Amino acid sequence: MLRYDIIKKNQRSGAENLERNVTAFDVAKHLGVSQSTVSRVFTAGASVSETTRKRVLAAAKELGYRPNALARSLSTKRTNIIGLVMGDTKNPFYPAVLSKFSGELRKRGFHVLLVNAQSDTIQSEEVLQFLEYNVAGVVVTDALLSSSIAAHFMDNHIPIVLFNRHNQIPMCHTVCCDNMHGGFEIGEYLIAKGHRRLAFIAGSPNTSTSLERETGFREALVKHGYHLITDCGHYSYEGGSEAAVRLLKSVDPPDAIFCANDIMALGVIDAAKQMGLRVPYDVSVVGFDDIDLAAWSAYSLTTWQQPVNEMIAYTIDLLLGDSNGNSNQCETECKWIKGLLVERGSVRQKH
Helix, strand or coil: CCCCCCCCCEEEEEEEEEECCCCCCHHHHHHHHHHHHHHCCCCCCCCHHHHHHHHHHHHHHHHCCCHHHHHHHHCCCCCHHHHHHHEECCCHHHHHHHHHHHHHHCCCCCCCEEEEEECCCCCCCHHHHCCCCCCEEEEEECCCCHHHHHCCCCCCCCCCEEECCCCCCCCCEEEECCCCHHHHHHHHHHCCCCCEEEEEECCCCCHHHHHHHHHHEEEEEEEEHEEEEEECCCCHHHHHHHHHHHHHCCCCCCCCEECCCCCHHHHHHHHHHCCCCCCCCEEEEEEEEEHHHHHHHCCCEEEEEEHHHEEEHHHHHHHHHHHCCCCCCCCCCEEEEECECCCCCCCCCCC
């Protein structure tokens, strides 16, 4: 949330009195330094000594000074605001990502302006406010960005990073977990544990994350001569539960299920238990993400941990590098970062 100072008007003795905001000039005068010195303290990436920074921040707190990001953008043509588009806020993975993004950007002197996309595809009116606020960059998480909207941002020299998703738009950076590698390693892991009837519950059919995880998983099974059973859970707890019932009631039910995210895997575990099956003795379950709930004793979910901290740091470096003119916007980067398997109690040991 961004806060703005409000000029209060009070009528006193028939005269109007305006309560004036404290300015950078007031802080500079109070300390006996230049106004530009004060401005540098509140400008991300600007050079200023630690001693000066502490003095200015202390004086600003004492006087009640807050820099006006929108006013500063009139001269810099850009605010210290990063636009972030997020769709599936019901999945605990993404609110956790938002919290970490906000914390890391705050350390660098930036704020987050959040847009909650109402469908899988971002609508132009949803991100129009990013242009109105002169954001320094845009991060897109779990929604599809059209090439026309991306081009509109590029025309305004606003860099875009697709976080944990890519859709082949050449003008956007991409920072992803290496989903194919994760899916392949999970396949190898389950086969090594003695599983032979393996199933995959996909997320949404049109998302790169789900497709890549399935592709990697399938490659591992093909390597060892096994057939893959598939179903779809649409990345939701309810969808995972319903898919599990269909799979586990089939004529030849799987002895292991890999889900494209943790929320579906939790739905699978609960559905299996309600059907009188034991996890992991009757069926093993593996997720992807490593959300906090995965470690709860009721689930003890074996899962693939996404390298979220590293992904966020790389994303911010790309954005701020571009917004400061430190890289060529014609040269976009695709970065895949490997995660790791977190073993818990939802996969049985080899017989």
